[in-house]
Amino acid sequence: MVGTPEQTASGQVAAGSFNYKPALALLASLFFMWGFITVINNTLLPHLRSVFDLNYTQTTLIESVWFIAYGVMGMPSAFLIERTGYKKAIIIGLVVMAAGALGMVPAAQIPSYGVTLFALFVIASGITLLQVAANPYVAVIGPAESSESRLTLVQAFNSFGTFLAPYFGGYLILSRTVGGTSLEGTEISAAQRLADARATELPYIMVAVVLLLIAIVIWRSNLPKLGSATSRVAREERKKLSLWKHRNLVWGVPAIFIYLIAEIGVANLFINFAILPEIAGITPAQAANYLVLLWGGMMVGRFAGAFIMRSFPADKTLAAFALFALVVMVGAATLEGPVAMWCLILVGLGHSIMFPAIFAMGIxxxxxxxxxxxxxxxxAIAGGALVVVQGWLADLYGLQNSFWLTVACEVYISWYALVGSKPRTAD
Incomplete structure (x- = not known):
């Protein structure tokens, strides 16, 4: 049984006060699942674009609704955790996600664009609660000096989920539909669209079952409580402190927001980009296999980043990854043919450590x-909702030109790594 950890005055768990590795191993399953579910959207978006005959703006609006949930539910999730504790909040998040996944079944049966949006919003609300609970939990249950490395390592399991999801979505959704196995511009009948819509039922039922099983495991586990002995003191201390005096947080919030614009824009428009005749000219199902490589790069980058940050400062490591992402995104926005697609694949490596590094430095x-x-x-993950802006830019100026928005995002992340992340109190 895992003992209750002791905390320092800053809220960090004292090193050596308990064995936190079993808790990290269990939480890795949560990171895996929300990464897996989020990236199913990468195959779901081109699928729904075909089923409902959507333009780029309407397609990316689906993803925007997903990330609006982060903006709406982020702070309520924090308050819920303060009242219930981390363990109960995690269980609630898993149950909410399962309910949303099951909501995708009637959305496919009708089929209904509106019900689909609502079900995805519910799933994202559950993920928001898990994100608010699990990320700081991982960051504070071990030594402060290794918080960035530890969070990046666990986030690598999130990337393992994102690595497998395109295979799952490509096989169970795209490869089983007419739209998913046809080249861009192929005419699809109304009857075929209706049949295609039903392809999402089985994948989301399977996801719901797994989520409920994980919730049961968490419920029966002995996750250590954080701050249970000092919560009353912490509440009193909070009254005397201000979030906005911490420079690393003040600039970290927009850094997360802007990073999500970059990550989600690349991931969700990758298949649409790869199938363009002037880029790779392949089918959506084939493009899903290449999307696996993008998420695979994120997984490899996070495992490597966790190791690198044991020897090199997190800010310098983040700056190096951000500058690499900047270079390959310029390539994706300017080059033609398969090389442009490969540039977009490589940006996954550059993006890999951004979220965990920014998050750990921000808190x-x-x-x-x-x-x-x-x-x-x-x-701030609600920044992913602005993928609709990239969809709008794609409709106006072309899909490839819309990636200049991503280039601008990489510039800000580079600045945050080198300047804005310095953990000193703001003036």
């Missing part, structure tokens, strides 16, 4: 303000 030194800071950073 560093926050102590009793950690839950609220986590809520703000997770709320």
């Amino acid at each position: 560093k030194g926050l102590g009793p303000l950690t839950e609220e800071a986590s809520g703000l950073l997770i709320t």
